[in-house]
Amino acid sequence: MGLDDEQAAVATDAIKQLALDSGATVVGIAAAGAFNEYVPEGHRPTDFLPGAQSVVVAGSLGPSNAAWQSPNRRLMEITGYDFRENVASLVVAEHIETAHGYQAIQAPALPTSGQHPPMSMMLAAVLSGLGTRSIAANIILNPTYGLLYYAAAITTMPLVPDHQLEDNVCPARSCVKMYEMEGKTPCMAVCPADEGGCIDATIEGGEISSSYFNRERCSTRAMNFGIRGHIKQVELLTAADDIEEAKAVLHSDDFRRNLAAIGRYKESVAQCFECMRVCPVGRYRRNLK
Ligand code: SF4
Ligand code: SF4
Structure with missing residues (x-):
């Protein structure tokens, strides 16, 4: 027997809380069918779990706030990435199967060849209302935390989906001001495509009107x-x-x-965080005693 609306809402809240208790910093739900508009067959939740209804997306912070300010840049490479979002997604999948009797799997998020994963966690984060795509390396920025790492569980359980964010997180207001004065935002200034870097963009009316990211060049520096x-x-x-x-x-x-x-899987996540180091989104959280 299926869930009525109230039961689905109660179960959705409980599953979100479980993800948070399991190490996620943020959690959101996307309808499995929402992926169809953006990615071709082979990259949709139903390609991995036939009958999939929902995708539970967990995001977590990587390094601690102080790590961003360490005078040793390498600290960010060798500490702080401990897969809490993956743990949360597995706990959620197991819980859905044992407590609710619906099928659930962890979403395949790591590339099996080349650079593209079977299923995009960036898209999952956007569709579940956790963030929007930024100028800086297309990283998904959460409005509260900025850069987060994402994992997801796909399930046949019908959960209540979240809405996508209405406002783009990037460019931040201060970035728009800087762009108007200098023609660059902080991330563009630190890694300018026209000076051997990877990022370029134009901003009109406070919104991104075009953006350029040299993925190949970035990966030779960051990966x-x-x-x-x-x-x-x-x-x-x-x-x-x-x-x-x-x-x-x-x-x-x-x-x-x-x-x-x-x-x-240490030291392999990234060796360059410079575009995120200068990004103002969520940076105020790093100001600690
Ligand atoms: S090279 Fe570094 S600063 Fe440039 S886009 Fe890649 S991660 Fe960002
Ligand atoms: S520095 Fe500004 S323009 Fe660049 S990613 Fe962050 S918010 Fe967007």
Whole structure:
């Protein structure tokens, strides 16, 4: 027997609270069918769970607020990303199956080849009302927290979906003012496409009228460790002329970092946060004693 509206509302609230109690900073619900308008077959919730009705999206902060202010830039690479949003999405999926008897799976959010994941967590975050796309590397900005990391559970359970945000989070008001005076926003100034960086945009009437993001260039700066880096290291290793050269590769900092990135998924999330470091959205939260 299905849920009536009141039962669905009560269950939705309880599931959201469970996600928050399990480590999520924010949680939202998207209707599974809402994806159809934006992505082709093969990338929709129903492609992974036939009969899917809802997508529960969990977002969490990565590094702590103080990490953003550390004088050691590398701190952001090697601490703070601990998958709380993934834990929350798994707890939610298990709860839906055991407590409500509906099917639920974790959404496939990591790329299996290339750079694109089977299902976009960026789109999931937008459709569930948790944020909007920004000029800076297309990152989804939450109006309260700015940059968050997202995971989701897909379920056949009919839950009450949230609305998409009515107002774009980006550009922030202060960014519009800066753009009007200098022709750039903070993220454009720190990584300008016309000076070897990755970001460019135009703003009209306080809204983004065009934007440009050089993903390939960004990934060579921000995504150096992980499987691709490891392959490069193995190439170096196999091309070594003698045992001493091979040992030099094997014991290098890069070799260790790539293995750490693969084994523990540390150091592989990003090695550049500069566009987000200067973004004003949610930055006031970093001002602590
Ligand atoms: S992550 Fe770094 S390289 Fe990529 S767009 Fe932002 S500032 Fe530029
Ligand atoms: S710095 Fe301003 S323009 Fe850039 S992403 Fe943040 S809000 Fe948007």
